[in-house]
Amino acid sequence: MSTPTADWLRLDQQICFSLNAASRAFGGVYRVILKDLGLTYPQYLVMLVLWEHGELPVKKLGEHLRLDSGTLSPLLKRLEAAGLVRRERSTRDERSVQVRLTEEGAALRGRALEVPRRIAAATGFDLDEIRELRARLDRLTTALDAAAAEEEAGR
Amino acid sequence: MSTPTADWLRLDQQICFSLNAASRAFGGVYRVILKDLGLTYPQYLVMLVLWEHGELPVKKLGEHLRLDSGTLSPLLKRLEAAGLVRRERSTRDERSVQVRLTEEGAALRGRALEVPRRIAAATGFDLDEIRELRARLDRLTTALDAAAAEEEAGR
DNA sequence: CACAATTAAATTGCACGCAACTAAATAGCG
DNA sequence: CGCTATTTAGTTGCGTGCAATTTAATTGTG
DSSP: OOOOGGGHHHHHHHHHHHHHHHHHHHHHHHHHHHGGGTOOHHHHHHHHHHHHHOSEEHHHHHHHHTOOHHHHHHHHHHHHHTTSEEEEEOSSOTTOEEEEEOHHHHHHHHHHTTHHHHHHHHHTOOHHHHHHHHHHHHHHHHHHHHHHHHHHHHO | OOOOGGGHHHHHHHHHHHHHHHHHHHHHHHHHHHGGGTOOHHHHHHHHHHHHHOSEEHHHHHHHHTOOHHHHHHHHHHHHHTTSEEEEEOSSOTTOEEEEEOHHHHHHHHHHTTHHHHHHHHHTOOHHHHHHHHHHHHHHHHHHHHHHHHHHHHO
16 A cells, blocks of 8 residues: 555655746746846845835845845845845944835836736636645745754754 | 735735745755765756666756756766766767766665655655645646746747 | 954855757758 | 758856855954
């Protein structure tokens, strides 16, 4: 009744691999849709956070996005070069850098409003299904993060 | 009763973002677990395909993995440098390059057998749940690919 | 107050992932 | 058969992701 050990290597492929494939397929759709806005997918995620929260230090931005300064610093530099964002050393704490939208960056939000609808349509999922998938994925992420920390500590 | 348009930009974040986060969280767990084997996560995926199918041309490998030669060529070069794989021009069709396991590469499979169990444990999901998630993700990928092709053609 | 520990960004180095292009070989068509 | 179109890998260039290190500023402690 149980699965032969040798087959685990195939089964295994299907979990991680499906997720990986779905993530990249999403990237493909976003790439097409975001081309008009001149944004990459990760840049779009940064803009989403800024549109929602306004001004933020790099650290907070990273917490929202699960990214560190190694990724964000060059990305933000590109957004700044594109005129969408300004970066300013905080005067209160000179270690931190505040990221804020320029007028142009704030204005881009208007053109981005249609993106979610087009993405949702591309998935072919209804809202409930999306919600459930999201909940499951978030649970998965939490579990994986905990496990990674444990593995790292354990060895 | 319906969601305000402005909120779509937040809702949107949750679909693509959850997937992205889960995918990277997976990467984190794999990174820790695969360190012993000296493989990165994409390299592990390549090895999985080779363990299952034996010898393959780069093209077929790419079809299994959804990757093109732009990604595979340098990756395979690294696997070859690590002594896990050999690449040989096919004599039948000299455009194609056959990728085959070395003895060392084949032997690595033994040490990889425990990986899936550790990954499955890290997810905290049971087999049925994994299966269902996988099915959903595959459906999502198919829909997204179709939509990307359509978007591209339509514009 | 002085000084070690901590924190925030940035930088460096490496490995994808993908678009665009090149080079070489084969297939297919007139 | 000859020539173009297609196919297969490889290369280049760019943008992440992430580990590791560096620099500068701040916190906390004796």
